[in-house]
Amino acid sequence: MDPLRQKTRFRNAAQTSLYLFLLLLFPVFGLLSDAAPALGMDRYELMQILRTIPPNGPFETYGNTILRPPPKKGSMDPVIFPHWSHRARYDCRVCHLELKFSIYKGETRITRKRNLSGRYCGACHNGKTAFTVRDNSLCSRCHHRNKDAYSEAFATFAEGMPRAQFGNGLDWAKMVKEHYIDPVHTVKPGAEPSMQLPEKLRKPLELGTKSPRSGVLFSHEDHMGWLDCSNCHPEIFDIEQEGTQYFSMESNIFGQFCGVCHMRTGFPMSDCNRCHPEMKNHKMPRSSYSF
Ligand code: HEC
Ligand code: HEC
Numbered sequence: 236m237d238p239l240r241q242k243t244r245f246r247n248a249a250q251t252s253l254y255l256f257l258l259l260l261f262p263v264f265g266l267l268s269d270a271a272p273a274l275g276m277d278r279y280e281l282m283q284i285l286r287t288i289p290p291n292g293p294f295e296t297y298g299n300t301i302l303r304p305p306p307k308k309g310s311m312d313p314v315i316f317p318h319w320s321h322r323a324r325y326d327c328r329v330c331h332l333e334l335k336f337s338i339y340k341g342e343t344r345i346t347r348k349r350n351l352s353g354r355y356c357g358a359c360h361n362g363k364t365a366f367t368v369r370d371n372s373l374c375s376r377c378h379h380r381n382k383d384a385y386s387e388a389f390a391t392f393a394e395g396m397p398r399a400q401f402g403n404g405l406d407w408a409k410m411v412k413e414h415y416i417d418p419v420h421t422v423k424p425g426a427e428p429s430m431q432l433p434e435k436l437r438k439p440l441e442l443g444t445k446s447p448r449s450g451v452l453f454s455h456e457d458h459m460g461w462l463d464c465s466n467c468h469p470e471i472f473d474i475e476q477e478g479t480q481y482f483s484m485e486s487n488i489f490g491q492f493c494g495v496c497h498m499r500t501g502f503p504m505s506d507c508n509r510c511h512p513e514m515k516n517h518k519m520p521r522s523s524y525s526f
């Protein structure tokens with residue numbers, strides 16, 4: 236199935252319950268601020284909401300995805316996929332375009348058979364590029380229940396890398412720009428060069444509201460290193476100028492629009508300042524873990 240075709244945004248129970256929980260909060264904050272426009276919230280309201288949501292678990296587990304549906308009951312432990320260790324080597328588009336992994340959790344039909352035939356994880360976990368899916372002594376490197384299994388490796392990896400306040404605690408953008416890491420853009424031999432950014436999109440787009448404080452400069456260029464046009468268009472953003480409906484900060488923190496990536500893999504929504512240069516970040520409660 237084309238991984239980007241499905242339209243449903245709230246795909247799993249955890250997200251749905253978070254959504255319902257936030258929905259309950261909204262009327263309360265709505266009363267606190269009568270100035271907020273119908274589909275917009277002010278900074279104070281957003282901060283209150285953001286304090287209650289968990290995009291900033293421990294740095295070392297941010298972006299670790301417990302794949303679902305879990306393998307048949309009783310047969311194998313679930314699979315915990317660490318984004319950080321893979322994105323250090325590969326751009327998002329390698330998996331989310333070339334290898335056809337969906338960017339929405341639970342949507343990809345990864346099976347043992349497909350892995351063995353060299354698709355999905357098996358495209359790399361073949362004993363050449365990475366440890367193989369065939370070796371009985373290695374099954375538990377992917378199939379296990381230990382959320383901290385990769386934490387030590389993360390700490391080693393993170394040493395000396397540029398820091399950020401949230402997410403993995405790492406500034407991934409800077410890590411690429413300054414060549415701390417050099418993720419490959421393709422694993423398909425002889426792949427066509429991906430579509431170049433048209434000249435007129437080199438200038439950042441002005442998003443956000445009229446208020447200068449909530450202004451956002453969206454840079455296509457910042458994203459093209461990692462992604463492909465089709466990772467965002469037309470599924471997440473309408474390509475027509477300002478054509479994206481119901482695009483607001485609320486929907487971002489519900490994991491839509493920018494939040495598709497910037498709540499789960501890229502730096503999370505709590506890092507206000509990186510999207511709104513006019514805003515300051517607030518301190519968030521966070522894990523006790525530090526490097
Ligand atoms: C080595 C492969 C690989 C790379 C590289 C990769 N991903 Fe993923 N990603 C996956 C897999 C596998 C899933 C789970 C898909 C599923 O459940 O159907 C996933 C899921 C996701 C999800 C949903 C997670 C959730 O918890 O809901 C997001 C968002 C995402 N990826 C974004 C990215 C971004 C952004 C990048 C680049 C910075 C990236 N991915 C790089 C393999 C990869
Ligand atoms: C590189 C990671 C990786 C390794 C190594 C690995 N698997 Fe898996 N395996 C997966 C993923 C991903 C799935 C799909 C799970 C999901 O979607 O929740 C899966 C699914 C399965 C399933 C579920 C049934 C099915 O057909 O999908 C079984 C059984 C299984 N693996 C057995 C094994 C055995 C046995 C080994 C060792 C010889 C092994 N796996 C090694 C990643 C791995």
Ligand code: HEC
Pocket residue numbers: 314315316317320321324325329330334345355356357358359360364365366376377385388422
């Ligand atoms: C594009 C190539 C590629 C794909 C696709 C890929 N991996 Fe990997 N993976 C690697 C490489 C390279 C390593 C590091 C080398 C090694 O450990 O052999 C790695 C390492 C890992 C590790 C070890 C992390 C650690 O630090 O201990 C796990 C677990 C893992 N992969 C799971 C998966 C699962 C699950 C999938 C499929 C959902 C998957 N990988 C898909 C290339 C890939």
Ligand code: HEC
Pocket residue numbers: 430431432433436440442453455458459462463464465466467468472473474475476477478479480482
């Ligand atoms: C990270 C996500 C992302 C990627 C990748 C991306 N875009 Fe966009 N694009 C956006 C957003 C966000 C907007 C603004 C949408 C709105 O205002 O409704 C936009 C707007 C546009 C517009 C309208 C421009 C305007 O003046 O309003 C065009 C044309 C466009 N994109 C083309 C592309 C092309 C071509 C590529 C690949 C080379 C691409 N985009 C890659 C997110 C992305």
Ligand code: HEC
Pocket residue numbers: 327406407408409442451452453454457458461462466467471492493494495496497500501502509510
């Ligand atoms: C398909 C995934 C995806 C979507 C959608 C997306 N981004 Fe990103 N964005 C990334 C990734 C990956 C990076 C690299 C940095 C990181 O991972 O923390 C990035 C980087 C950025 C940066 C650069 C930060 C820096 O320090 O250079 C800004 C700013 C940004 N995004 C804003 C946005 C805004 C605003 C939107 C919505 C209009 C958006 N992004 C939508 C994936 C995405």
Ligand code: HEC
Pocket residue numbers: 274275276277278281282285442443444449451482483484485487493497503504505506507508509510511514
């Ligand atoms: C990944 C980028 C990103 C991050 C991080 C981010 N925002 Fe936004 N924000 C946006 C975008 C894009 C819009 C514009 C949506 C639109 O066009 O309606 C926006 C709009 C807003 C607005 C205007 C009202 C509204 O609902 O649209 C406020 C207020 C706001 N953000 C506050 C915050 C605060 C506070 C934080 C940090 C806690 C934050 N934002 C973090 C991207 C981001």
